[in-house]
Amino acid sequence: MRAPLSWLREYVDLPAAESGRDVADRLIAAGLEVETVEQTGAGLKGPLVVGKVLAIEELTGFKKPIRYCQLDVGTAGTRPGEPQNVICGATNFAVGDKVVVVLPGAVLPGGFEVGARKTYGHVSEGMICSERELGMGEDHDGIMVLPPEYEVGTDAIELLELVDEVLDIAVTPDRGYCLSMRGLARETATAYGLPLRDPALLDVPSPNSYGYIVKVADPIGCDRFTARTVTGLRPEAHSPIWLRRRLQKAGMRPVSLPVDITNYVMLELGQPLHAYDRSRIDGPIGVRRAEQGEKLTTLDGSDRVLDAEDLVITDNRGPIGMAGVMGGANTEIADVTADPQSGEVTGTTDVVIEAAHFSSVSVARTARRHKLSSEASRRFERGVDPEATAAAAQRTVDLLVLLAGGTPEAGVTEIRTPSGPHTIRIPADHPDKVAGVTYGRETVARRLQQVGCDVYGDVARSASMGGGGRAAAGPDELTVTVPSWRPDLTDPNDLAEEVIRLEGYENLPSTLPRPLPGRGLTERQRLHRRVGRALAGAGHVEALSYPFVGDAVFDAFGLDSGDARRRTLQLVNPLSDEEPGLRTTLLPGLLSALRRNVGRGSQDLALFETGLVFLPTGNEKTPPRLPVDGRPTADQLASLDEALPAQPRHIAAVLAGAREQAGWWGSGRQAEWADAIEAARTVAREAGAELAVESARFAPWHPGRCAAFYADVDGTRTLVGHAGELHPRALKALGLPERTCAMELDLDLVERAGTGRVRAPHVSTFPVATQDVALVVDASVPAATVESALRAGAGELLESLRLFDVFTGEQLGAGRKSLAYALRFRASDRTLKAEEASAARDAAVASAVERTGAVLRGA
Structure with missing residues (x-):
């Protein structure tokens, strides 16, 4: 506004x-x-005056029309009392017209200085202005022609209210x-703290049976309808400058006098109005719901197919307007035309004024359904004062009589749906409890009265009388009647907010909450923080994304039609029609963040996110309608929980570009599938969980470079996530760099699989015994399987085991590979003997031979 x-x-x-x-x-x-x-x-400087066109000389020989004009500017010119000569290229004015003249020495908005200069063979002593040159609007089609009643030489800066x-x-x-x-x-x-002159306080005639006939078939959609008729309007009457200037400053374009007046009253009182050409209305005006498929051409020239829920204004022919949104073209105010021979002006002479109150929900849905937002719909959506319809209609009538010479008919139509005022009972100290500040009963009553409420109670009466000192004791509750223009005030908290904001948010003290002793973070929260710190320490950057997805990303992932991740919970009112569902995986949002950063010039990225995913089962119950006048019961809260889908916490990471930068120390290294697996292991270590890694095929990962993670969850071997390199087709569809890798884990399952504690490393005082072993196995045998067999056979003396080399070659044979491991043995209570370390090594090799068919290399 x-x-x-x-x-x-x-x-x-x-x-x-x-x-x-x-x-x-x-x-x-x-x-x-x-x-x-x-x-x-801003920056405007005179002289800027009203001038009269005395003569016009048409200059020829130029590519565009050029006119040499003689103007009477009174005593304001460079030669006081003498005409000024000005060159002008516009042709929409004639001899005798009044125009706005900028004289030498003036400065127009934007710092444009005006002076006398020779052009087109003549000296131009200033310029004649359009509205855009004066900063009044964007109209640059021609010169601004003023009404003839303004005197020559009048200061145009003040007349046009240019400075404001x-x-x-x-x-x-x-x-x-x-x-x-x-x-x-x-x-x-x-x-x-000043008095208000309310523009809605007008003398309004009482309704009678002589007004224009109106029939409201839907009193819920339209609970107020006022109709007034004005006849005998002068079609040639134009909006005065003060009216046009106020509309322009408010951001509206002047159209015609009747339309300008309705727009002006809407801006003044907040009540949208509509003026119908009475000669174009066929029979009584009606208000009803549209019939499915009815058609209406609106004022913007669009043909619209109406929905059965649309509230429409009708006459005997059918819809003539969309209630609260936009009128129809077949009853609009006629354009003013003049007969070129007789000079007779024709146009709308009789109008019917509509001032109604429509349901905010109905108007909002109609405007969104037809993608048609208007000044009227914006106001009705937010709530319009239903008691202002009669005053707005009267104000419109008064202006039409004053400015267009019309005559108001005696008939006044007013249809009302009976309704009482909204009353709220509020404890007098409720705002004090909400704000944590003691305002006192008198302050609460005074502030609510300033809002427009009627407040009843001993303290309220004392406050309204302006009495000082301590108020008489009153009841603990105040009875507050909400004003008709504040439909947003519905409960005590709304009233408390009004008191607090008028007393000043800046006056609220800043106090830190005091937690109860012994209450800290939950184990889940602690794990969340540990995991975040660990990944950040490993070079990852946390990125938060919106939890919304659409089918397009699942198509890009290459998910099958029956994939559970496609079964999303759909939002009733999504932010975007392209992403109407809640995510079932973190990867779409995280990969979108990766793509956005790559597009902005970042090349080497490692991002991670922790958040909830939403996994509907189809068995969720309909959520109950909770009360607003008290705390829900335990059963109601339990029913609400039953209506929610499963919401496990996941963690995901994506990597692209270099994992290790190149420099004088080396050539660097690109991120690969192993880095994604290591990110998952980092998460598992923080939870104290052991992950078993197996090869897998799971979209959107590359089938040959995808790992599945399993963990022991409550005694059951459970799949907890995947990691690896993403499929090239998915990368191409999503516009991501080649060889992008990703990892996603169910963090809740990993937490359940872990010990919940992270043990600090034990530093032994006894020496370590290192044994290396190289095993030849089939190429199809996973290294993790060999490692598991070595651990099982090595026993308790094994401190750590690391794969340090993978070799393939002709000497091993086709389909064979060599895996070299470093085994570290140590006892906690003694120095190991060489025989003990060798025995443990041999037991580990024997276990691997038995379980995987491995052959000790070189044996």
């Missing part, structure tokens, strides 16, 4: 020295979001009343 400061001053007597920035600071302190304070006419300050306010959905000058003026008056 754009609010000109000059317009705001009409309703609140602000101090003369207050600038737009000062007012913005007060409104920000009251909880509004003032984005900018625009200085219109405009506050641009981002109105949040709960403060729809601030989409009007009335609402902003109320907030300004409260912020300054």
